[in-house]
Amino acid sequence: MIRFLDVHKSYRVDGREIPALHPFRLDIVDGEVFGIIGHSGAGKSTLIRLINLLERPSGGRILIGDTEMTALDEPALRAQRRRIGMIFQHFNLLASQTVADNVAFPLRLAGERDAAKIHSRVGELLERVGLAEHAGKYPSQLSGGQKQRVGIARALANRPEILLCDEATSALDPQTTAAVLELLAAINRELKLTIVLITHEMDVVRRICDRVAVLDAGRIVEHGTVADVFLHPQHPTTRRFVNEALPEEAASAGAPLAEVRGRKLRLTFRGATTLSPVLSRVMRESGVDFNLLAGRIDHIKELPYGQLTLALEGANADAAVAALRDAGIEIEELP
Amino acid sequence: MTAPLLQTLFPNIDDWSELGRACIDTLLMLGGSLALTVLIGLPLGVLLYLTGRGQLRAMPKLYGIASLLVNVLRSVPFIILMIVLMPVTYALVGTKLGVRGAIPPLVIGAAPFFARLVETALREVQQGVIEAAQAMGASTWQIVRHVLLPEARAGLAAGITVTAIALVGYTAMGGAIGSGGLGDLAYRYGYLSYKSDYMLVTVVLLVVLVQLLQMFGDRIVARYKRH
Ligand SMILES: Nc1ncnc2c1ncn2[C@@H]1O[C@H](COP(=O)(O)OP(=O)(O)OP(=O)(O)O)[C@@H](O)[C@H]1O
Ligand SMILES: [Mg+2]
Numbered sequence: 014m015i016r017f018l019d020v021h022k023s024y025r026v027d028g029r030e031i032p033a034l035h036p037f038r039l040d041i042v043d044g045e046v047f048g049i050i051g052h053s054g055a056g057k058s059t060l061i062r063l064i065n066l067l068e069r070p071s072g073g074r075i076l077i078g079d080t081e082m083t084a085l086d087e088p089a090l091r092a093q094r095r096r097i098g099m100i101f102q103h104f105n106l107l108a109s110q111t112v113a114d115n116v117a118f119p120l121r122l123a124g125e126r127d128a129a130k131i132h133s134r135v136g137e138l139l140e141r142v143g144l145a146e147h148a149g150k151y152p153s154q155l156s157g158g159q160k161q162r163v164g165i166a167r168a169l170a171n172r173p174e175i176l177l178c179d180e181a182t183s184a185l186d187p188q189t190t191a192a193v194l195e196l197l198a199a200i201n202r203e204l205k206l207t208i209v210l211i212t213h214e215m216d217v218v219r220r221i222c223d224r225v226a227v228l229d230a231g232r233i234v235e236h237g238t239v240a241d242v243f244l245h246p247q248h249p250t251t252r253r254f255v256n257e258a259l260p261e262e263a264a265s266a267g268a269p270l271a272e273v274r275g276r277k278l279r280l281t282f283r284g285a286t287t288l289s290p291v292l293s294r295v296m297r298e299s300g301v302d303f304n305l306l307a308g309r310i311d312h313i314k315e316l317p318y319g320q321l322t323l324a325l326e327g328a329n330a331d332a333a334v335a336a337l338r339d340a341g342i343e344i345e346e347l348p
Numbered sequence: 349m350t351a352p353l354l355q356t357l358f359p360n361i362d363d364w365s366e367l368g369r370a371c372i373d374t375l376l377m378l379g380g381s382l383a384l385t386v387l388i389g390l391p392l393g394v395l396l397y398l399t400g401r402g403q404l405r406a407m408p409k410l411y412g413i414a415s416l417l418v419n420v421l422r423s424v425p426f427i428i429l430m431i432v433l434m435p436v437t438y439a440l441v442g443t444k445l446g447v448r449g450a451i452p453p454l455v456i457g458a459a460p461f462f463a464r465l466v467e468t469a470l471r472e473v474q475q476g477v478i479e480a481a482q483a484m485g486a487s488t489w490q491i492v493r494h495v496l497l498p499e500a501r502a503g504l505a506a507g508i509t510v511t512a513i514a515l516v517g518y519t520a521m522g523g524a525i526g527s528g529g530l531g532d533l534a535y536r537y538g539y540l541s542y543k544s545d546y547m548l549v550t551v552v553l554l555v556v557l558v559q560l561l562q563m564f565g566d567r568i569v570a571r572y573k574r575h
Contacts, residue, residue: 065483094485105480108575109498118494119484151575171484 015041015064015175015207020073022059033059034231036073041209043174046201048218048239049211050254051228057211060228061177064209065097066090077175095123098168098206102180104160106152112139112163113148119170138166142196158189165196169204176200178210182217194221198314215258219243219313227251240313244281244320244343259309273306275324277347280337282319291340292321299336301327322347360543367533371553374529376447377519378557381454382512389459389511390504392418393466394492400467404478404488418460426457426518430525450527454518462511469503470496502572509565513558520554530554 021036034056041047051057062068063075066082075082080093106115116135125131139145142162152160161181168176178197182190198221201208212218218225218239225243226236227250234248246252280292287310296303308321325333338344354364361367392414398404399411421429430453434444437452473496481495497504523531530550538547 067479067483091485091487094483097483099480099483101476101480103474103476105474105476107477107495107499109501109572118481122481122484122486122490122494153575167484177483 014043014076014078015039015209016074016076017063018074018076020063020070020075022056022063022068023071030071032231034063037233039226039233039236041207042224043207044201044205045223046198046208046210046221048222048225049209049228050213050215050218050225051211052213052250054230055228056231057213057228058179061179061209061211064175064177065094065099095119095171096173097175097177098171098173099177099179100161100164100168100181102183104152104157104164104184106160106163106167108152110151111148112144112150112152112155115152115163116166116170119167123171134170135166138169141169141200142166156189157185158193161185161189161193162196165193165200169200172204173206175207175209178208180211180213183212183214190217191220197221215243215254219258219311221314223314227254240283240316240318243313244283244318245345273304273324275304275326276330277306277322277324278334279345279347280319280321280323281343281345282321283341283343284316284318286341287317287319291337291342295333295336295340299327299329299333301325301329301333358545358549360537360545361549367549370528370530370533370550373447374516374519374531374554374557377450377454377522377527377529378512378515380447380451381458381515381519382508384451384455385458385462385511385515386508388455389462390466392459392463393470394496396463396467397470397496398488398492400471404491418463421456421460422464424457426453427521427524429453429457430522430527445526446528450519450522450529454515454522457518458511458515461514462507465507465510466504469500469507472503473499502569505565505568505572509561509569512561512565516554516558516561 017037017039019036019038020034021032022034023030023032025031049057049060059068063070064077064082066075070083073083077093077097082090082093085093107118110118113135116138117131120131120134135148136145139148142165144159144162144166147155147159152163155163164181176197181197182193185193194217197208197210200206201221208221210217210222222239224237225239226233227242227248228234229248229250235242235246235251242251243255243258246255282291302325304324304326306322306324308319310317310319312318327333334344354361396411396414396418399407399414401408401411424432433453433456436456437449438444440452441448443449477499478491478495481491486494519527519529520531520534523529523533524535526532530553534547534550537543538550
């Protein structure tokens with residue numbers, strides 16, 4: 014568990030204290046993929062860098078398990094940092110070292126001298142990230158996606174319990190992003206390590222996170238399971254992020270919707286209900302007509318979900334809504 | 349034989365072995381002072397870098413003092429530095445003359461210059477790479493040893509090249525006040541005795557030396573820059 018207890022952070026700029034993060038509490042559970050989303054300057058990097066104390070909080074306490082990070086002296090902090098891997102937007106590999114030496118670097122820093130041990134561990138890690146045949150290359154000879162895989166292998170070298178990802182896919186194209194996210198998800202599953210990931214793309218959150226916090230101007234304005242936050246965003250900032258991830262929905266939610274007659278609803282199906290013919294059964298039984306205005310069916314991590322915007326017409330609309338609710342469908346009335 | 353030809357071309361140069369010795373002296377002065385300059389300038393440059401504003405071990409006071417010292421030494425013309433340092437030189441190596449007498453002022457003149465070049469080269473290393481090492485639990489010493497110096501090696505090699513060439517110039521100047529070497533010949537025979545062929549030969553030799561240093565340096569820099 015990573016705990017932030019009334020942590021806040023401000024930077025001194027020209028003699029004035031500028032708050033970057035207002036006091037907050039947050040728990041990140043062992044083994045989960047926790048996303049932090051926010052616009053540029055919201056304080057995401059500041060927050061994630063507090064975890065390994067690359068940034069010292071201005072106040073409050075940060076705990077990892079039973080260890081109070083904020084109370085450690087230098088050597089103890091360095092030892093703790095070895096249990097926390099980190100990957101970066103711009104990879105931050107050593108340009109003067111080969112891929113293998115980059116991955117071996119944290120092992121050597123930790124005092125490993127046995128060349129055979131280093132060699133086998135590096136081989137294992139490169140195998141894991143699918144770069145076994147690139148061991149002798151230099152970072153400048155790799156693509157962005159490959160560089161990030163080296164970054165991931167390097168971050169995993171000391172078998173950390175936590176992996177911090179600072180915009181790890183922001184410099185990558187959509188396909189490479191998908192592949193890297195897949196790798197991170199697999200690592201989370203297989204190694205059971207906790208991943209804390211920051212991003213400004215809701216799609217990244219949707220694909221691999223279990224829970225998410227939305228950061229806006231230094232405050233956590235919303236947090237919860239990704240399904241809850243994604244399907245029922247409350248804060249305007251969260252809505253904007255969700256709309257960015259669902260462009261067609263955003264487009265159809267404008268003026269035309271107001272002109273449609275009938276009772277407008279947004280239906281949310283989660284999990285098993287997504288896959289059963291509830292809607293057609295209820296409509297048939299209640300004799301209500303519906304007009305489909307917008308919709309999508311997709312996944313949030315492994316959870317299938319559907320979200321449909323409908324206009325209902327007919328005398329039995331109330332009964333139909335009640336029947337849908339009974340079947341476990343979440344319903345929001347739209348104006 | 350070649351001797352008669354050399355004699356017609358350079359009528360005043362009767363003792364070629366003296367020229368050879370002067371070459372060796374210049375190379376000894378260069379090699380010795382360059383080695384010591386790097387030995388002293390590198391740590392000093394690392395110190396300047398680390399204690400600079402916003403760096404790993406920012407210490408404004410220490411940085412201010414080191415920086416001032418470096419600037420003072422750099423702003424004194426070498427020939428004056430050499431004269432001023434004579435008592436120090438004597439105390440250090442027991443003579444003010446010859447190759448040994450030249451090395452202390454050369455090092456004291458060049459080390460601050462090289463230290464600045466080191467500082468600049470280290471600043472070129474991306475902050476992100478340093479941060480990644482910190483995140484892995486590296487100590488400051490480990491970061492210097494395993495991140496900063498290897499990552500900045502192209503810049504450091506360029507700095508050593510520039511310093512070596514500056515040192516060639518300094519050794520030639522030192523010749524005027526008794527440190528020997530090619531500069532000494534050029535000054536004594538070429539300038540004071542109007543034997544212009546001495547002047548020509550020493551200048552050509554110095555140009556060749558500088559050219560070789562530059563080529564060698566550029567090669568290493570290019571190799572390091574590839575990755
Ligand atoms: N070292 C610093 N000194 C002064 N202000 C800083 C420093 N680092 C960050 N800030 C400020 O703190 C705020 C939060 O910065 P942070 O880097 O955490 O944002 P972010 O959410 O990661 O943004 P981005 O998406 O652009 O990376 C910003 O207003 C930024 O200007
Ligand atoms: Mg950031």
